[in-house]
Amino acid sequence: MSSKVKTPDFSQFPDANGHFGPYGGRFVSETLIHALDELSAGYERLRKDPEFQAEFDHDLAHYVGRPSPLYYAKRWSEEVGGARIFLKREDLNHTGAHKVNNTIGQALLAKYMGKKHVIAETGAGQHGVASATVAARLGMSCKVFMGEDDIHRQALNVYRMKLLGAEVISVKSGSRTLKDAMNEAMRYWVTNVDDTFYIIGTAAGPHPYPMLVRDFQSVIGREAREQCLAQNGRLPDALVACVGGGSNAIGLFHPFLNDEDVAMYGVEAGGHGVETGEHAAPLNDGIPGILHGNRTYLMQDEAGQIIETHSVSAGLDYPGVGPEHSWLKDMGRVNYVAINDDEALAAFRKLTLVEGIMPALESAHAVAYGEKLAKTMSPEQCIVVNLSGRGDKDIHTVATLDGIGIE
Amino acid sequence: MSRLAALFTSLETAGRKALVPYIVAGDPQPGVTVGLMHELVRQGADIIELGIPFSDPMAEGPVIQLAHERALAHKVSLSMAIAMVAEFRQTDSKTAVVLMGYANPIERMGYKVFAERAAAAGVDGLLTVDMPPEEAHELSEILKAAGIDNIFLLAPTTDIARIEKIAALASGYLYCVALKGVTGAGHLDIGAVTELLAKIKAHTNLPVTVGFGIKDGASAAALAPLCAGVVVGSALIERMVNADRSQPEGEWLQSVGALIGEMREAIDA
Numbered sequence: 001m002s003s004k005v006k007t008p009d010f011s012q013f014p015d016a017n018g019h020f021g022p023y024g025g026r027f028v029s030e031t032l033i034h035a036l037d038e039l040s041a042g043y044e045r046l047r048k049d050p051e052f053q054a055e056f057d058h059d060l061a062h063y064v065g066r067p068s069p070l071y072y073a074k075r076w077s078e079e080v081g082g083a084r085i086f087l088k089r090e091d092l093n094h095t096g097a098h099k100v101n102n103t104i105g106q107a108l109l110a111k112y113m114g115k116k117h118v119i120a121e122t123g124a125g126q127h128g129v130a131s132a133t134v135a136a137r138l139g140m141s142c143k144v145f146m147g148e149d150d151i152h153r154q155a156l157n158v159y160r161m162k163l164l165g166a167e168v169i170s171v172k173s174g175s176r177t178l179k180d181a182m183n184e185a186m187r188y189w190v191t192n193v194d195d196t197f198y199i200i201g202t203a204a205g206p207h208p209y210p211m212l213v214r215d216f217q218s219v220i221g222r223e224a225r226e227q228c229l230a231q232n233g234r235l236p237d238a239l240v241a242c243v244g245g246g247s248n249a250i251g252l253f254h255p256f257l258n259d260e261d262v263a264m265y266g267v268e269a270g271g272h273g274v275e276t277g278e279h280a281a282p283l284n285d286g287i288p289g290i291l292h293g294n295r296t297y298l299m300q301d302e303a304g305q306i307i308e309t310h311s312v313s314a315g316l317d318y319p320g321v322g323p324e325h326s327w328l329k330d331m332g333r334v335n336y337v338a339i340n341d342d343e344a345l346a347a348f349r350k351l352t353l354v355e356g357i358m359p360a361l362e363s364a365h366a367v368a369y370g371e372k373l374a375k376t377m378s379p380e381q382c383i384v385v386n387l388s389g390r391g392d393k394d395i396h397t398v399a400t401l402d403g404i405g406i407e
Numbered sequence: 408m409s410r411l412a413a414l415f416t417s418l419e420t421a422g423r424k425a426l427v428p429y430i431v432a433g434d435p436q437p438g439v440t441v442g443l444m445h446e447l448v449r450q451g452a453d454i455i456e457l458g459i460p461f462s463d464p465m466a467e468g469p470v471i472q473l474a475h476e477r478a479l480a481h482k483v484s485l486s487m488a489i490a491m492v493a494e495f496r497q498t499d500s501k502t503a504v505v506l507m508g509y510a511n512p513i514e515r516m517g518y519k520v521f522a523e524r525a526a527a528a529g530v531d532g533l534l535t536v537d538m539p540p541e542e543a544h545e546l547s548e549i550l551k552a553a554g555i556d557n558i559f560l561l562a563p564t565t566d567i568a569r570i571e572k573i574a575a576l577a578s579g580y581l582y583c584v585a586l587k588g589v590t591g592a593g594h595l596d597i598g599a600v601t602e603l604l605a606k607i608k609a610h611t612n613l614p615v616t617v618g619f620g621i622k623d624g625a626s627a628a629a630l631a632p633l634c635a636g637v638v639v640g641s642a643l644i645e646r647m648v649n650a651d652r653s654q655p656e657g658e659w660l661q662s663v664g665a666l667i668g669e670m671r672e673a674i675d676a
Contacts, residue, residue, distance in 0.1 A: 027537045029466040034564030173472050183465045191588040290510040303484035304515030305462040
């Protein structure tokens with residue numbers, strides 16, 4: 001699938017206005033433009049500042065625990081009987097997922113820009129917890145916007161955020177889920193823009209967010225590249241990562257985009273099956289449009305209204321996707337596939353039993369596709385599956401599906 | 408000359424200010440919108456901003472968010488909003504009508520199709536909240552060709568370079584957001600607005616209306632001398648929500664529209 005088109009130098013995107021081809025950009029009310037200009041200017045200055053980069057690298061090493069291992073899942077690979085499968089262990093990061101790479105970066109940005117308060121949106125609560133964590137460490141106040149329905153579904157994470165000193169704000173508008181939490185965080189930001197930094201949790205939103213989230217998450221791919229060369233003496237044949245907003249995927253993919261022989265697979269949430277319409281797979285079954293400040297593939301109806309999504313995994317339950325993924329899809333550089341709820345749950349159980357590693361339900365989508373892909377390849381080949389988070393947070397969901405009540 | 412340009416010229420000659428109510432198409436139900444538009448005109452509206460319902464109205468405060476939700480509960484779409492304008496135009500060819508909304512429904516319909524249908528229905532202008540000038544070139548060209556004015560927002564944080572950039576693309580009028588916040592917020596600062604308007608007027612000859620935070624006759628009358636017109640949205644919708652729906656339709660419309668009558672009187676006094 002790789003090297004079929006003459007591709008551009010991916011490291012040069014987005015352009016100055018935040019465009020990845022026709023996608024991305026800055027589709028926000030004039031009231032937010034100044035704040036985004038200020039953020040762009042701050043980031044442009046700091047991304048080249050050795051002091052800022054050194055502090056970021058230091059925190060990744062000593063607070064997050066990087067580099068995360070690239071682990072050869074030998075038993076699982078042999079059972080599958082195809083390519084050798086390596087797991088990039090983002091689940092071993094502090095707070096249990098890749099999210100913290102980005103919140104460390106953005107909170108440092110806030111500190112260097114002199115902002116005293118941070119806000120964040122969250123769906124399942126992982127990004128909220130990662131934001132509350134770094135805010136606690138830097139002594140900043142933190143407000144986390146969360147849909148009312150999600151607050152009920154994720155009581156444990158809500159309590160975690162409160163223990164970390166964050167204020168969790170219940171969002172009662174719209175569908176009362178992640179997309180509405182993002183709307184409400186934007187509204188709060190417009191009103192409190194002078195002293196508040198908005199930490200967006202995924203590689204979406206208005207420019208410069210898709211770029212800066214990608215840059216902070218690219219540590220995943222840079223490490224995986226070095227580790228693969230060190231362990232195997234060559235680059236992997238394929239990369240696999242789950243895609244909701246797509247921050248863990250773009251973080252893994254981006255440092256490999258110019259390596260034409262590395263195939264890439266972004267795995268969306270197929271929910272009850274893409275053919276049923278009840279899913280969260282805009283790159284498989286959506287149409288480009290404008291939401292949350294960027295042009296990208298969206299789940300929308302014929303009138304242009306955003307429609308509700310479904311996935312067993314709360315972290316993938318989002319109607320849009322980062323704009324760089326939309327561009328990579330159209331270019332054919334990355335293949336976007338879907339794994340449905342049942343396949344992801346089976347992969348959750350399998351990896352737990354075979355390797356003693358319990359993946360987050362989000363990551364289980366990548367695990368499931370990784371297995372399918374490995375079967376079509378030979379043992380001389382190797383693939384890297386991004387294990388973006390650990391599954392402890394999902395035990396309750398899985399137990400409920402099993403009909404077991406855990407309190 | 409466009410209906411909006413003609414309106415502002417004649418208002419200026421008469422020494423009057425434009426009164427611009429905002430309602431959401433189909434709120435609280437599709438059947439009342441055209442009647443409400445006529446009532447607003449009877450009470451003194453010069454321009455009606457008709458909101459296009461959207462699932463994710465990011466710049467709106469709680470009152471207008473709920474208005475969008477009520478309209479969406481009746482599946483009111485951009486097509487239906489355009490049809491409401493066409494119906495309104497059957498008996499009113501004088502009042503200007505501006506559609507105000509978010510980019511995605513327009514993008515989904517297609518810019519060309521939208522412009523043709525809106526122009527045919529008698530729409531005078533479009534304000535796309537989440538389409539700043541950097542992203543608006545294609546749509547601007549198409550609207551211009553269709554004779555629809557393209558109206559942009561200016562914010563307290565908009566600098567002079569942007570004011571000039573926006574004014575170069577805009578026509579009809581400019582909509583100045585009076586405060587850092589969402590629609591219906593309560594912290595209007597007349598001193599800051601005065602400064603902002605002076606800055607804007609130094610860089611464009613387009614008429615400037617002011618909105619966000621105007622609640623009643625007093626706040627409208629305080630702002631009107633500073634600008635070409637005042638916009639009222641949340642306060643009007645709140646009046647509508649609180650009006651007794653059990654009374655006969657005509658009385659209900661009148662009790663809602665009365666806010667515009669009060670504001671008209673206060674501005675003209």
